[in-house]
Amino acid sequence: MSTPKVSVVVPVYDPGVHIEELIASLLRQTMAAGEFEVIFVDDGSTDGTGERLDALAAAHAHISVVHIPNSGWPSRPRNIGIERARGEYVQFADNDDWFGDEALQRLYAYAKENDADVVIGKMAGRGRGVPKELFRRNHPRATLATAPLIDSLTPHKMFRRSFLMDHGLRFPEGKRRLEDHVFVTAAYFLAERISVLSDYVCYFHVARPDASNAGFRPFDPAGYFGNLREALDIVDAHTEPGALRDRLHRRWLRVEMVGRLTAPRYRDAPAAWRDEFFAEVRSALAERFAPGVAAGLAAPQRAVVALVEQDRPDAVRELARWESAVRVKASARVTGELEITATGELFGADGPLTFLHTEGGDSLSPPVTGVSAEVLDVTARLKSARMDVLVRRRGGGGEEFVLPATVTVERVAVAPLAPLAPLAPGASGAPGASGAPGAFRVVHRTVARLxxxxxxxxxxxxxxxxxxxxxxxxxxxxxxxxxxLTMADGSPPVLREGAGAPLLVRVKRRVRRVLAR
Incomplete structure (x- = not known):
């Protein structure tokens, strides 16, 4: 029996019909069936999935099923899959996600081209977030210092099997949280080469309509933060105190702590659970993060950290409600052949979002007191602000691509600029700052080429x-x-303005035709 190029390892537990998209996508792969294998590890399913997979394996020689007693979490099934895998590379998938048709072929070719230990394929999210900046372009030789790898800690990647075996890399077993963070973070530090493939959507990360994915289930805050500390320990073991460690730590502070404190799930959770989670965040902030970690966050996130340190959970919830109203409004027009000019800006609950300019710089003005002007400073962030124009496939797949563009930013005064003393330490802007001296809006203009x-x-x-x-x-x-957008054979492409008109892209004999619906 020949050695397959890729082994796809899938932990399975009671997915019901949600596994069908994954199965269909594996059967559609452009990589020949004889060149890859699929190992489903059934973790004691009780919904008939085991029988469904047995029938699938009986019909397809490159598919196999391992049945084990329920372990309660994906780690043991994944580890069993690593041991059973025969492929040169191991690709992990969850039973409710699915692959792009050319994913395995493209990922393997990219791995071989770059001699990579780890390959990360572009992800699209259906009902859940996926990294954006990481997939802005291809990174043949990415490192934790040169690319935002730390934004992607899920296991849905391709790993050289010999790399996993040589380093004894396995998922921590047992019913726990953030096991993938521990595994992936260690792999990032140990890998000699990591490659990121961004020009084709390889993996579709799906949230079930009933939010029954393992990552969405309720959890014990104390256990959760104990698991989080394990990931931080790996970072600390491979870095010295300083800018890199701070930047890597910042990912957990931003996503797992600040992000959860400002999410609707936290605001709507029972009071006792909120109190426990808040206390765990305070503890982790005090014991694990250097001052530079929070200092590198954006102003709204720094404000949350400041309020946590002040032990003000009610103020955190008020700030989160204010943030939840922030949105963008934009319009676009056709300004040339396949050229789009878009204009947009951020709005709050009461109209265009405004900022305050003082002698010390620019700042936010959220409806909370006791947050210093230094924390609310956005001078540097406004200089790097931008508006992208992107296309996203309709129909729920979630594939999206940012168009090449030229971006500009204009500051528009909403009140006559007048001298204004810097905010005193410990003070913040007050609600209604849109009419204050020094208030301004930020208008974005982007010229993009399709x-x-x-x-x-x-x-x-x-x-x-x-x-x-x-x-x-x-x-x-x-x-x-x-x-x-319309593009017909023998005619130049034409962009048209139209309310709600989708793009329709048809490929035939390598000639792309884009027709308005």
Missing amino acids: APEAINAGRNAGRWEVKARVISCGWTKETELSLS
Whole structure:
């Protein structure tokens, strides 16, 4: 029996019909069936999935099933899959996600081209977030110091099997949280080469409609933060105190702590659970993070940290409610052949979001007191703010690609600029700052070029929507634009403005045709 190029390892527990998209995507792979194997590790399913997989394996020689007693978490099934795998590379998948048709072929080729120990394929999210900046371009030789790898800690990646075996890399077993963080963080430090493939969507990360994915289940805050500390320990073991360690630690502070404190799930949780989670965040802040960790966050996130340190959970919830109203409004028009000019800005609950300019710089003005002007400073963030124009496939797949563009930012005064003393330490801007001296809005303008051949490496059949995404001051907000595009054989492509008109991209004999619906 020949050695397969890739072993796909899938832990399975009671997915019901949600596993069917994954199965279909594996059977559609452009990599020949004889070149890869699929190992389903059934973790004691009780919904008939075991029998479904046995029948699948009986019909396809490259698919096998391992049945084990329920272990309660994906780690043991994944570890068993590593031991059973025969492939040169191991690709992990969850039973409710699925692959792009060319994913295995492209990932393996990219791994061989770059002699990579780890390959991360572009992900799309259906109902859940996925990294954005990491997949802005291909990274043949990415490191924790040169690319935002730390933004991607889920296990849905391709690993050289000999790399896993040589280093004894396995998932921590037992019913616990953040086991993938421990595994992936260790792999990042141990790998000689990591490659990121961003020009084709390889993996579709799906949230079930009933939110029954393991990552969405309720958890014990004390146990959760104990698991989080294990991931931080790995970072500390491989870095010295300083900028790199602070930047890596910042990922857990931003996502697992600040992000959860400001999420609707936290605001709507029972009071006793909120109190326990808040206390764990305070403890972790005090014992594990150097001052530079929080200092590198965006102003809204720094404000949350300051309020946590002041032991003000009610103020954190008020700030979260204010943030939840922040959104982007944008419009677009056709300004040239395949050229889009978009204009947009951030809005709050009461209108355009405003900032305050003082002699000390620019700052936010959220409706909370007791937060210093230094914490609320957005001077540097506003200088790097931008609005992307992107296309996203309609129909729920979630594939999206940022278009090449030129971006500009304009500050528009909403009140006559007048001298204003810097905010005193311990003070913050007050609500209603839009009428204060020094208040201004930020308007984004982006000129983007639509290149069908660059959308999903030309594998772009289907309907697409055009969106604007503003990235500013720690916020990433987006909205749909009303545009249509027509491209016919023998005629130059034409962009048209139209309310809600989707993009339709058809590929035939390598000639791309884009038609308005």
